[in-house]
Amino acid sequence: MQTLPDLRTILAGIRWVLVGGMALRAYMPERMTLDIDILVHERDSTAVQQALLTAGYMVIAQLSIGGFTMSPPVASQMPIDVLTRADPWLDRVLDAPTYDQAGYPVLARPYLLLLKLQAGRSQDLADIQRLLGMTPHHQRPPIRDLVAQYSPEFLEDYDALVTLADLEFGPPIDPANEASMSDE
Numbered sequence: 001m002q003t004l005p006d007l008r009t010i011l012a013g014i015r016w017v018l019v020g021g022m023a024l025r026a027y028m029p030e031r032m033t034l035d036i037d038i039l040v041h042e043r044d045s046t047a048v049q050q051a052l053l054t055a056g057y058m059v060i061a062q063l064s065i066g067g068f069t070m071s072p073p074v075a076s077q078m079p080i081d082v083l084t085r086a087d088p089w090l091d092r093v094l095d096a097p098t099y100d101q102a103g104y105p106v107l108a109r110p111y112l113l114l115l116k117l118q119a120g121r122s123q124d125l126a127d128i129q130r131l132l133g134m135t136p137h138h139q140r141p142p143i144r145d146l147v148a149q150y151s152p153e154f155l156e157d158y159d160a161l162v163t164l165a166d167l168e169f170g171p172p173i174d175p176a177n178e179a180s181m182s183d184e
Contacts, residue, residue: 004022004036004102004104005036005055005072005077007036007038007080007104008103008104008105010051010052010054010055011048011051011052012051014040014044014047014048014051015040015041015044015094015095016038016039016040016044016048016094016105017038017039017093017094017097017105017106017107018036018037018038018039018100018104018105018106018107019037019038019039019083019106019107019112019115020033020035020036020037020081021033021037021123021127022036022037022100022104022106023037023100023106023107023112024112024127024130024131025100025101026098026099026100026101026106026109027109027112027131027134027135028130028131028133028134031127033078034078035069035078035079035080035081036078036079036080036081037080037081037083038080038081038082038083039083039084039085039090039107039115040067040082040083040084040094041084041085041086041090041091041094042066042084042085042086043086044084045067045068045082045084048082049068049070049082052070052080052082055073056072056073057070057071057072057073057080058070058071059071060079063081063082063083065083065119066083066084066085067081067082067083067084068081068082068084069081069082070082087150088150089111089150093107093108093111096108109131109135109139109143110139110142110143110146111146112131113128113131113132113143113146113147113158114143114146114147114150114151116128116131117147117151117154117157117158117161118151118154120157125161128161128165129161129164129165129168130165130169132161132162132165133165133166133168133169133170133172134169134172135172136172136173137171137172137173140162140172143158144158144159144162
């Protein structure tokens with residue numbers, strides 16, 4: 001598991017979640033990444049930037065998608081991309097995050113899939129496919145409904161990624177079916 005600076009302390013009192021490569025470790029085997037991506041509500045952008053500046057980080061770039069990149073005070077640490085958004089679902093998700101094995105708040109799986117689908121970079125699409133391969137079958141329809149509600153233009157892409165995930169990893173096994181199969 002890659003180590004993170006203690007953002008829980010640095011960003012105390014501010015709602016934030018991991019997204020990107022670091023968030024995936026809450027749902028599947030971790031993959032290597034070169035930065036830390038966090039998501040905050042855009043109204044908290046100034047508070048997050050100030051907290052990171054106080055911790056010794058420096059702003060090195062503005063992100064075209066909304067947000068900024070902070071360089072760490074220690075060269076061996078990873079930079080932090082702070083994504084800022086104001087999606088209608090964001091407050092609800094920031095109030096009830098999922099947590100990874102190290103206790104860091106992570107964007108809930110359906111919204112992480114939605115965010116990666118909206119980003120559409122090749123690594124995001126690969127992440128979606130791997131993530132879907134490890135998503136129980138009964139969780140897929142609500143994720144599809146979420147995509148239909150907030151980004152219907154990506155519905156065909158989502159369906160194609162589900163198909164590709166099933167071809168690569170096999171159809172997901174539901175925990176209820178897995179338990180009944182082991183009883184046989």
